[in-house]
Every structure is written in C-alpha cells, then in structure tokens.
Amino acid sequence: MSLVIIGTIAYDAIETPFGKTDKIVGGAATFAGLAAAYLYDRVKLIGVVGEDFGEDNLGILRSKGIDLHGVQVKQGEKSFFWSGKYHNDMNSRDTLVTELNVLADFDPVVPDSYQDCEYLLLGNLTPQVQLTTLDRLQRKPRLVVLDTMNFWMDIALDDLLRVLKRVDVLTINDAEARQLSGEYSLVKAAEKILELGPRYLIIKKGEHGALLFGDDRVFAAPALPLAEVYDPTGAGDAFAGGFVGYLARVGTVNFNNMKNAVIFGSALASFCVEKFGTERLRELDNELINQRISRFTELSKFEI
Numbered sequence: 001m002s003l004v005i006i007g008t009i010a011y012d013a014i015e016t017p018f019g020k021t022d023k024i025v026g027g028a029a030t031f032a033g034l035a036a037a038y039l040y041d042r043v044k045l046i047g048v049v050g051e052d053f054g055e056d057n058l059g060i061l062r063s064k065g066i067d068l069h070g071v072q073v074k075q076g077e078k079s080f081f082w083s084g085k086y087h088n089d090m091n092s093r094d095t096l097v098t099e100l101n102v103l104a105d106f107d108p109v110v111p112d113s114y115q116d117c118e119y120l121l122l123g124n125l126t127p128q129v130q131l132t133t134l135d136r137l138q139r140k141p142r143l144v145v146l147d148t149m150n151f152w153m154d155i156a157l158d159d160l161l162r163v164l165k166r167v168d169v170l171t172i173n174d175a176e177a178r179q180l181s182g183e184y185s186l187v188k189a190a191e192k193i194l195e196l197g198p199r200y201l202i203i204k205k206g207e208h209g210a211l212l213f214g215d216d217r218v219f220a221a222p223a224l225p226l227a228e229v230y231d232p233t234g235a236g237d238a239f240a241g242g243f244v245g246y247l248a249r250v251g252t253v254n255f256n257n258m259k260n261a262v263i264f265g266s267a268l269a270s271f272c273v274e275k276f277g278t279e280r281l282r283e284l285d286n287e288l289i290n291q292r293i294s295r296f297t298e299l300s301k302f303e304i
C-alpha cells in the first residue's frame, strides 16, 4: 500500500514583504510530499525536472524517505519555473512568471512499484497529466484527492472538469471555488462544485482556515493565528499533503477522519508559511507536529 503524489517539482522565485528569493526549490509535489512524509512512510512521487535541478535538490525529498522512481530527469531541458509576488495582506499574490519548460510535454510514468497505490494525490499540474496518471493506474485507488488552481481553470477548464468527475476530494481556495462555480457564497459554490463529481470539497481560506463539505455536513477548521507569515508559497500543497498523509496513516476514510485530516493539513500548512520556500517543512519532527496539533485542538475547543 502506498500514497502516490503527482505535481510540479519546480524552481520558484518569491517576493513577500519580508524579502525576495532567487531560484529556490518549490513545486506542488515537493511541498505536498514533504508534508505527507512526516505522517506516512510510503510516499511515492511522480514528476519531471530538467537537467538544471540537481541531485542535491532531489536529495531534499530522498532524505525524507520519499520514493522518486517516478520522477523523470530531462537532460538538456529546464525545470518548471514559477515566480510570484505577495501583496501586503499575504492572502493574495500576483503570478509574475509561469514557465512550463519540462512540464509542456510531460508524459507521466507510473512505475510498476507504484501500482500498489491506495491513496492518490493529484497535486497541482496540467489536468491532462492528472488524467493520464489516473488512466495508468491499473486499480482505482481507495481515495483520489485533487488539488488545482486558477491557472488551469483559465487555460484547461474542459480537461479539469473531466478530472473532477473521477476524484473523491477536491481542495481549492475560496477565490478558485468562486471562479469554478460562478457563485460568491461559498455554500452555494460548494453545492455546485459537488455536483461536478467529487464527494467532498475542501475550501481553503488562507489565514481564515478551511471548510470541509460533504455527506450533507460542513466542518470548519481554524488557521493558527501566527504573528508572522514569511512566505505563503506551498501552504496549499502542504495542506493537501498533510490531509492525504493523515488519511493514509489511519487507513479509513470517513467524515470524522477527514475532519482530523483537515486539522493535520492545516498544521503542516501553518509550519510551511513560517519560513521561505520549503525551509520550514524540511526541519520538522513528530514532536513539533504533535505540539502544533494540540494548539489547534485548544484553539477552538469549547463547552456549553
């Protein structure tokens, strides 16, 4: 049994009110994989990088025990590159550059050793590649989670709608939920999106937490109030990795476990934003994660 994650493995250049980075390691699969690997020990990645990525950068993932047999290295080509600049509120950002490079003609390889996949995270990347990955798995996984973003809604909506029909859980942010549904109310947006295919929907609201919809129920999770957010990049991916990593660990999918999974996802996301890029996600341990889960429990516990 394993948890397979597909997504970008990238170079990012980030600007926030706290500073600016040159090209640093990023990508949806990178953040999600790092987060998931703290919770579950059989995490396998599918992705593609260029010759410029370097063994030491892949070593960041390998050092956490993540299986990289499904990661292709394309000689003579450049890695996916994304650059973004955050506004002062840190909840919104402008994408400055998206260079697809190796992603433009990425043909995902699913190694035989990945066919034991029970939990699949279709992390953020081309919807067509997400579809191909689903097709190349011989058995339908127990749970398929999809993460995507406005970029793909803008340029590949039809493919994205096709993926949506084949997944169990969708995670998107509030602006993306509004864009996908055409509804401002998140409750109405959720109703419409659940009609598109997924059984569960998670709407991430940055510093305002996350909402889980499904089974005619709603669960609201807080975000940890943090004094300083250095860089929100990858928080959504760390959330998705933490969410599915927790479910893979407990091995049973039901609404109650999903509620806990949302808290684990939120906890991993709260770490992610404390430093630039993947830095904070690389230095965690079980004790730090458990302490943070306790803070989440305290944060919204009340008795009447």
Ligand code: AMP
Binding pocket: 008, 010, 011, 012, 026, 027, 028, 081, 082, 098, 124, 125, 126, 149, 151, 152, 232, 233, 234, 235, 236, 237, 238
């Ligand atoms: P997030 O902050 O959770 O939206 O994730 C940011 C990460 O997603 C960065 O590390 C980027 O490399 C990666 N990224 C940005 N744009 C895209 C895109 N269009 N498709 C896939 N990954 C992307």
